[in-house]
Amino acid sequence: xxxxxxxxxxxxxxxxxxxxxxxxxxxxxxxxxxxxxxxxxxxxxxxxxxxxxxxxxxxxxxxxxxxxxxxxxxxxxxxxxxxxxxxxxxxxxxxxxxxxxxxxxxxxxxxxxxxxxxxxxxxxxxxxxxxxxxxxxxxxxxxxxxxxxxxxxxxxxxxxxxxxxxxxxxxxxxxxxxxxxxxxxxxxxxxxxxxxxxxxxxxxxxxxxxxxxxxxxxxxxxxxxxxxxxxxxxxxxxxxxxxxxxxxxxxxxxxxxxxxxxxxxxxxxxxxxxxxxxxxxxxxxxxxxxxxxxxxxxxxxxxxxxxxxxxxxxxxxxxxxxxxxxxxxxxxxxxxxxxxx
Numbered sequence: 073x074x075x076x077x078x079x080x081x082x083x084x085x086x087x088x089x090x091x092x093x094x095x096x097x098x099x100x101x102x103x104x105x106x107x108x109x110x111x112x113x114x115x116x117x118x119x120x121x122x123x124x125x126x127x128x129x130x131x132x133x134x135x136x137x138x139x140x141x142x143x144x145x146x147x148x149x150x151x152x153x154x155x156x157x158x159x160x161x162x163x164x165x166x167x168x169x170x171x172x173x174x175x176x177x178x179x180x181x182x183x184x185x186x187x188x189x190x191x192x193x194x195x196x197x198x199x200x201x202x203x204x205x206x207x208x209x210x211x212x213x214x215x216x217x218x219x220x221x222x223x224x225x226x227x228x229x230x231x232x233x234x235x236x237x238x239x240x241x242x243x244x245x246x247x248x249x250x251x252x253x254x255x256x257x258x259x260x261x262x263x264x265x266x267x268x269x270x271x272x273x274x275x276x277x278x279x280x281x282x283x284x285x286x287x288x289x290x291x292x293x294x295x296x297x298x299x300x301x302x303x304x305x306x307x308x309x310x311x312x313x314x315x316x317x318x319x320x321x322x323x324x325x326x327x328x329x330x331x332x333x334x335x336x337x338x339x340x341x342x343x344x345x346x347x348x349x350x351x352x353x354x355x356x357x358x359x360x361x362x363x364x365x366x367x368x369x370x371x372x373x374x375x376x377x378x379x380x381x382x383x384x385x386x387x388x389x390x391x392x393x394x395x396x397x398x399x400x401x402x403x404x405x406x407x408x409x410x411x412x413x
Contacts, residue, residue, distance in 0.1 A: 083297075083359070083363045084297070085297060086297060086300060086301040086304070088137070088297065088300060090365050092137060093297075093360060093365050094360070094365065094366060094374075095137070096133045096134065096137055096296050096297075096300075096356070097133075097356060097357070097360060097366065097371070097374065098374055098378065099129075099132075099133040099136060099154055099157055099158040100129040100130060100133045100154065100296065100352065100353050100356060101353065101374060101375055101378045102154075102157050102163065102378050102381075102382070103125060103128075103129050103132065103133070103153050103154035103157055104126060104129060104353055105378050105379060105382045106153060106157070106163060106166050106167075106382060107124055107125050107126055107153060107327075109167075109170075109382055109386060110122030110123070110124075110170050110184065110331075111124065111327070111331060113170065113171075113386075114331040115331075118171075118390070119170050119171060119172075119184065121183070121184055121330060121331055121332065122170065122184055122185075122330065122331045123150055123151060123153075123184060123185045123329075123330045123331075124151075124325065124326070124327030124328060124329070124330065125151045125152070125153045125154060125325075125327075126325070126326040126327045127260060127323050127324040127325050127326040127327075127347070127351075127352070128151060128152075128154060128258055128260065128293070128323050128325070129154055129296075129352050129353055130293060130294050130295055130296040130299060130323070130352035130353075130355075130356060131154075131258055131293035131294075131296070131299050131321045131323050131352075132152060132153070132154030132155040132158060132258075133154050133158050133296050133299075134295070134296035134297065134298070134299025134300040134303065135155060135158070135226065135228075135256060135299055135300070135303045135321075136154065136155050136157075136158020136159050137158065137296075137300045137304075138226075138299075138300050138303040138304035138307055139155075139158070139159050139226055139307070140223075140224075140307070140311075141159060141160060141192070141193070142193070143193075143222065143223050144193060144223060144224050144225070144226060144307065144311075145193045145195060145208075145211050145212075145215075145223070145224075145225045145226070146159055146192075146193055146194050146195065146225075146226050146227075146228075147195045147197075147204050147205070147207060147208035147211065147225060147226070147227040147228070148187065148194065148195070148197055148204075148228050149197060149204065149228050149229045149230060149233065149258075150183070150185045150186060150197060150199065151185070151230060151258065151260075151325075152185075152187075152228055153166065153185060155228065156187045156192075156194065159192050159193070159194065160189075160191070160192040161187060161189060161192055161194070162385070163381050163382055163384075163385035164384075164385040164388055164389060165177065165187070165189070166187075166385070167385045167386055167388070167389035167390075168180075168389050168392070169182065169184055169185065169186070169187060170184045170185075170389070171389045171390055171392070172184075172394065172395075173389055173392040173393065173394060173395075174392065174393055174394060174395040174396070174399070175389075175392055177189055178196070179395055179399060179402065179403070180394060180395040181395065182196075183199055186198075186199070195207060195208065195211065201229075201230075201232065201233045201236050202229065202233045202236035202237075202238040202239045202242075203238060204227070204229075205227055205229065205233070205238055205239050205242040205243075205255075206238055206241070206242050208225050208227035208242070208253065209225075209227075209242045209245055209246050209251060209253065211225050212224070212225040212246060212251035212252050212253035212310075212316075213245075213249060213251055215251075215252055216249065216250075216251055216252060221311070222311045222312070223252060223311060224252040224253060224254060224307050224310035224311045225251075225252065225253045225254070225310075226253075226254050226256060226303070226307060227253060227254070227255050227256065228256045228257075228258060229255075229256075229257055229258070230257070230258055230259070230260060230263065231257060231258075231259040231260065231261070231262075231263060231268060231271065231277060232262075232263025232264070232266065232271060233257075233263075234257060234272070234277050234280070235263070235271055235272060243255060243280075243284050243286075243316075243318065244284055246284075246286075246315075246316040247284035247285055247286045247315070247316060250313075250314075250315035250316070251310075251315065251316055252310040252311060252313075252315075252316075253310055253316045254303065254306045254307050254310055254316065254317050254319060255316065255317070255318045255319065256303060256319045256321060257277050257278075257318070257319065257320045257321065258293065258321055258323060259277060259293070259320050259321065259322050259323065260323050260324050260325035261324060261325070262325050262329070262339075264329045264333065265329070265333070265335070265337070265338040267338075276290065276320070277290075277318070277320045278290040278318055278319065278320040280318065281317070281318040284318070286315060286316050286317060286318060287306075287309075287317045287318070288317070288318040288319070288320070289302060289306075289317070289318075289319055289320070290319075290320040290321075290322065291319065291320070291321055291322070292321075292322060293321030293322050293323035294322070294323060294350050294352045294355065295352070296352065296356055299321060302319060302321075303319065306319055323352075324347040324350065326344060326347065326348060326351070357371050
């Protein structure tokens with residue numbers, strides 16, 4: 073386990089270089105900046121909807137560092153802003169999604185935070201919880217069927233998704249066929265407004281792995297280095313024929329479920345403030361400073377650069393046009409656009 077919050081101890085970096093640790097920091101800062109920008113734009117009336125991922129930064133940046141670009145496949149869920157950025161999506165691409173502009177990967181027709189990119193190996197996501205997990209399993213089965221070695225599928229979801237039937241069916245299929253897949257559950261303790269203890273009788277999700285006959289592990293998702301180590305080991309096992317793994321990363325959702333949600337109707341400010349003490353962003357900043365990997369000046373400069381890039385991406389995306397009405401049925405039907413033909 074990485075000791076990233078214990079002063080005076082050597083940093084267990086699990087093979088990560090200084091440049092990689094700095095890249096993790098930048099991904100975390102970019103995720104938080106873009107997250108906040110989405111909420112700001114919604115409150116300004118410029119976008120109708122945005123999702124929050126504050127509290128997931130370390131988990132997603134660490135997992136993204138373990139993802140092998142150009143080889144692995146990511147099947148994300150809607151709160152995976154940091155993972156999308158970490159595997160190669162630009163802030164401009166994120167803003168195109170938020171603003172629903174025609175230049176967006178999905179032609180401006182998808183929900184915000186529903187990214188897809190063939191270039192990045194990023195599968196499209198459906199708003200129906202767990203609907204993307206059978207797709208992820210299908211992709212892993214295709215890799216195995218084609219004999220494609222050293223590739224794996226990283227599928228993610230929230231804790232609430234693990235209560236859906238598709239999730240269980242997919243995990244069982246992946247286990248039976250020993251597919252090259254890692255199922256990463258980002259447990260932030262809330263399924264919208266439903267707390268963990270109202271979702272399941274066994275709140276330790278990783279323990280379900282035993283029922284499928286596969287390895288399972290729970291880890292500290294507030295620690296990006298520990299996250300990297302655990303996810304990297306599971307992905308490497310999947311790539312080399314070891315089969316699937318169920319991982320449970322513990323984190324917390326600091327913001328409301330979305331801009332349409334008032335989280336103060338089901339939890340208190342005091343509870344959120346208590347969890348904020350574990351905020352992974354300032355904690356990782358201190359780790360890098362303590363171990364001489366970055367200085368306070370370096371981090372402040374990085375924050376300014378992240379803000380600059382976010383501002384430029386926002387202005388550039390906002391200035392672009394929406395999709396033309398004539399594009400409404402593009403890519404929906406084969407042949408004629410009329411659905412009754």
